[in-house]
Amino acid sequence: VKRAKITSVGQYLPEDRMTNKDLEKLVDTNDEWIRTRTGIEERRILKDPEKATAFMGAEAAKEALKNRGISAEEIDLIILATVTPDYMFPATACLVQGMIGAKNAFAFDLSAACSGFLYALSTGTMYIESGRAKKVLVIGTDKMSSILDMTDRTTCILFGDGAGAVLLEESEDGTGIIDQKHYTEGDSECSLYQPAGGSRNPATEETVKNKMHYLQQDGRAVFKKATMGMADVSLEIMERNNLEPEDVAWLVPHQANLRIIDATARRMGLSNEKVMININKYGNTTAATIPLCLYDWKDKLNHGDNIILAAFGGGFTWGAIYLTW
Numbered sequence: 001v002k003r004a005k006i007t008s009v010g011q012y013l014p015e016d017r018m019t020n021k022d023l024e025k026l027v028d029t030n031d032e033w034i035r036t037r038t039g040i041e042e043r044r045i046l047k048d049p050e051k052a053t054a055f056m057g058a059e060a061a062k063e064a065l066k067n068r069g070i071s072a073e074e075i076d077l078i079i080l081a082t083v084t085p086d087y088m089f090p091a092t093a094c095l096v097q098g099m100i101g102a103k104n105a106f107a108f109d110l111s112a113a114c115s116g117f118l119y120a121l122s123t124g125t126m127y128i129e130s131g132r133a134k135k136v137l138v139i140g141t142d143k144m145s146s147i148l149d150m151t152d153r154t155t156c157i158l159f160g161d162g163a164g165a166v167l168l169e170e171s172e173d174g175t176g177i178i179d180q181k182h183y184t185e186g187d188s189e190c191s192l193y194q195p196a197g198g199s200r201n202p203a204t205e206e207t208v209k210n211k212m213h214y215l216q217q218d219g220r221a222v223f224k225k226a227t228m229g230m231a232d233v234s235l236e237i238m239e240r241n242n243l244e245p246e247d248v249a250w251l252v253p254h255q256a257n258l259r260i261i262d263a264t265a266r267r268m269g270l271s272n273e274k275v276m277i278n279i280n281k282y283g284n285t286t287a288a289t290i291p292l293c294l295y296d297w298k299d300k301l302n303h304g305d306n307i308i309l310a311a312f313g314g315g316f317t318w319g320a321i322y323l324t325w
């Protein structure tokens with residue numbers, strides 16, 4: 001049976017940094033509060049009004065292709081996870097396909113909020129395993145600054161813009177994506193959502209006036225659910241693959257809040273040195289956090305390392321993937 005493997009990673013991060021000090025000028029907050037409550041020190045913001053989610057995803061994809069030394073025409077499929085698509089339609093994946101010139105690929109978006117990259121990676125894996133595709137680009141890209149209310153201190157401090165991309169191919173040596181488990185709990189949409197802009201509340205003067213086009217959340221509810229969700233699904237994956245905590249080389253958690261990450265690692269019995277953390281530099285980039293971690297750590301990973309990816313997000317959606325590097 002075929003196994004899918006991540007054979008390359010790429011990223012795009014906007015140059016402009018927004019520090020906690022910068023946010024102090026916008027809302028009643030302070031660097032100390034943000035650092036201790038979230039672990040975030042700064043985040044990137046895509047300021048160029050001409051550019052958005054597709055641009056960042058395309059740049060990340062181009063780097064992944066370059067690092068593997070292949071052309072865009074070799075790609076069969078592009079799966080793009082985002083909650084901040086350039087348009088409601090067409091899909092942002094189609095824009096990326098055009099931007100990078102992947103003329104032999106079909107392309108679609110996948111919507112699973114902060115779990116989007118994991119859901120997309122699982123989907124891409126199935127195309128490789130079935131032999132229906134040979135080269136799949138999986139992209140997580142979000143311009144969260146486009147849906148943030150910069151007067152709401154409870155949300156605007158948490159997020160940043162960025163993109164990560166991985167190339168999936170058939171494994172040649174048996175290492176690669178081994179197991180995956182995902183969950184959905186679809187009766188809690190109002191805990192974390194963007195109320196307007198879709199068909200339920202189409203954008204009108206009224207919805208804009210009421211700021212319904214901005215992300216809204218019940219932070220405490222999300223916090224509790226995220227900690228339990230990410231840890232428990234990871235433990236489930238570890239148990240059914242006979243992995244003890246000492247067998248795991250790396251945990252790659254979605255980067256929403258350092259306290260969520262710490263609590264997840266603790267519940268899994270993992271020490272902090274085994275956890276990839278870059279939330280301090282980028283904040284929560286939603287679909288991009290996991291590939292951005294893989295990118296930052298790619299030179300430290302050893303062939304065969306046992307890696308657990310875990311995420312939790314709006315929907316609610318959550319899940320974990322077990323792979324060997």
Ligand code: ACO
Nearest residue numbers: 029030033114153154157219220222223226256257312313
């Ligand atoms: N600066 C200063 N004070 C603030 C700020 C801020 N930016 N934001 C909130 N406060 C205040 C609150 O008003 C509150 O004041 P009060 O006690 O006078 O009412 C106090 O700080 C404590 O607020 P809490 O909401 O209890 O703070 P908490 O420690 O729960 O942290 C946070 C809030 C950071 C939002 C946290 O709940 C969290 O991270 N939740 C997860 C949300 C999340 O990550 N969502 C992202 C998408 S989902 C995902 O990626 C997993």
